[in-house]
Amino acid sequence: MEVQCQILHLTGFSEGFLPFTYLGLPLSSSRLKRVQYSPLIDKLVNQTLHWSSSFLSHAGKIQLISSVLFSNLVYWPRLEGGLGIKEILSWNKALMLKWLWRLEVGIPSLWAKWVGAYLLKRDSIWSVSARQIDHWLWKGLLEIRDDLVSKVGSPDQAAALIASWCRCTDGAPRFCVQQAYHCLRPRGVRLLKLRGLWEPWAFPKHCVVGWTAYHKRLATIDMLQRHGFSFVNRSYLCRNACESHEHLFFKCSYMGELWRIVMLGIGITRRPRSFAWELEWIYRNVMGKDPPSRLYRMAIVGVMYHGWIERNNRVFRGIEREANTVCRQINFELACRFYKFCDVNSFF
Numbered sequence: 001m002e003v004q005c006q007i008l009h010l011t012g013f014s015e016g017f018l019p020f021t022y023l024g025l026p027l028s029s030s031r032l033k034r035v036q037y038s039p040l041i042d043k044l045v046n047q048t049l050h051w052s053s054s055f056l057s058h059a060g061k062i063q064l065i066s067s068v069l070f071s072n073l074v075y076w077p078r079l080e081g082g083l084g085i086k087e088i089l090s091w092n093k094a095l096m097l098k099w100l101w102r103l104e105v106g107i108p109s110l111w112a113k114w115v116g117a118y119l120l121k122r123d124s125i126w127s128v129s130a131r132q133i134d135h136w137l138w139k140g141l142l143e144i145r146d147d148l149v150s151k152v153g154s155p156d157q158a159a160a161l162i163a164s165w166c167r168c169t170d171g172a173p174r175f176c177v178q179q180a181y182h183c184l185r186p187r188g189v190r191l192l193k194l195r196g197l198w199e200p201w202a203f204p205k206h207c208v209v210g211w212t213a214y215h216k217r218l219a220t221i222d223m224l225q226r227h228g229f230s231f232v233n234r235s236y237l238c239r240n241a242c243e244s245h246e247h248l249f250f251k252c253s254y255m256g257e258l259w260r261i262v263m264l265g266i267g268i269t270r271r272p273r274s275f276a277w278e279l280e281w282i283y284r285n286v287m288g289k290d291p292p293s294r295l296y297r298m299a300i301v302g303v304m305y306h307g308w309i310e311r312n313n314r315v316f317r318g319i320e321r322e323a324n325t326v327c328r329q330i331n332f333e334l335a336c337r338f339y340k341f342c343d344v345n346s347f348f
Contacts, residue, residue: 023040024039024040024043025037025039025040031136073215075087075185075186076186076188077188078194078195078197078198078211079190079191079192079194079195080187080188080190080191081188081191081194081214081215082188083208083211084198086181086185087185087186090181090184090185090186091177091181091185093144093147093180093184094177094178094180094181094183094184095177096140096141096144097144097148097162097165097175097177097180098175098177098180099111099141100125100141100144100145100148100162101162101163101165101166101175102175103115103116103120103125104125104159104162104163105163105166105173107173119134119138125145126145126149126155126158126159127155128142129142130142130143145158148161148162148184151184161183162180164179165179165180165183192283193279193280193282193283194211194214194279195283195287196279196282196283196286196287196297196300197210197211197214197279197297197301198211199294199297199298199301201294201298201337201338202297202298202301202302202337203301203302203305203333203337205305206298206301206302206304206305207301209301209304209305209308210300210301210304210305213245213248213249213275213304213308214275214279216245218245218248218308220243220244220245220248221233221234221242221243221244222242222243222244223244223245235247235248235252235254236311236314236315237252237253237254237255237307237310237311237314238252238253238254238255240253245275246274246275248307248308248311249274249275249304250272250273250274250275250278251274252307254307254310254323255272255303255307256271256272257323258303258306258307258323258326258327258330259271259272259303260272261323261324261327262299262302262303262327262330262331262334263299265331266292266295266296266299267292268296278300282296282297282300291338294338295334295338298334298337298338299330299334302330302333302334303330306326306329306330307326310326
């Protein structure tokens, strides 16, 4: 503090503060104190007290647990049934491991020289211990090191693993954060057939609806009834059966008509079967990168998306459209996304 005052006196500057906060917390290069965390802590405590004071029935408790468990899928890769969003804690550790790699490989930098002179001295990065006076960032880096060592078994194995995450670009070694992340993240079972849902050329919103339907998380009437809502269960599309994921995809006559018209435009004449069967068929027959395979994968999620939108329009807006009208919209979107590889005139 005395040095700071002397600097301010010599330079004639006045001490200032950043004019904004993040999540109610001040931005600082040093570790925040407990009192500075108070606004965020108070918000969390108030939210927790409000939730804990609310009455939850047994069904409500089950729904809460199910929602928490289902949210974990978000962080899994798409081939493991998730949305492919990175798990932030594992991603942060992977980024921090890059600094361990710099010290292990000996990448020349001012930071590496400073760490070697003042923190490591004669020790190795794998043998040095954290001290009470060390900076919290350095302590955090050593903590991640210890987690990696405990995960693989020994410092030598950890060093070899970090070295394997290196690749050369333009003759210079570079650390592959993606490989480190996949080593640290939670693992799930690979479901290769889900590749059919995540066609890169398809609209992302179409793929997300297909993913949600695969996990049976769309708000169908039978699902709402299981959660305690009292609705008359009937299909708003065909009005001939109870609404469920199995009925919508693709036992419903309306969805079947959407399928028939759209698939006829790309040369498919067979009737649709269950959603699970269709995913298996896609995985075994049309997983290539050729235009017909891509078009088929785009079409199936497009039919599911627009069928679900039509269902919601009938429920909430009272608007009904014929299958031919919906199919023209589906075909138009497919043609716009696929115009480089197909004759768009065949869609209309």
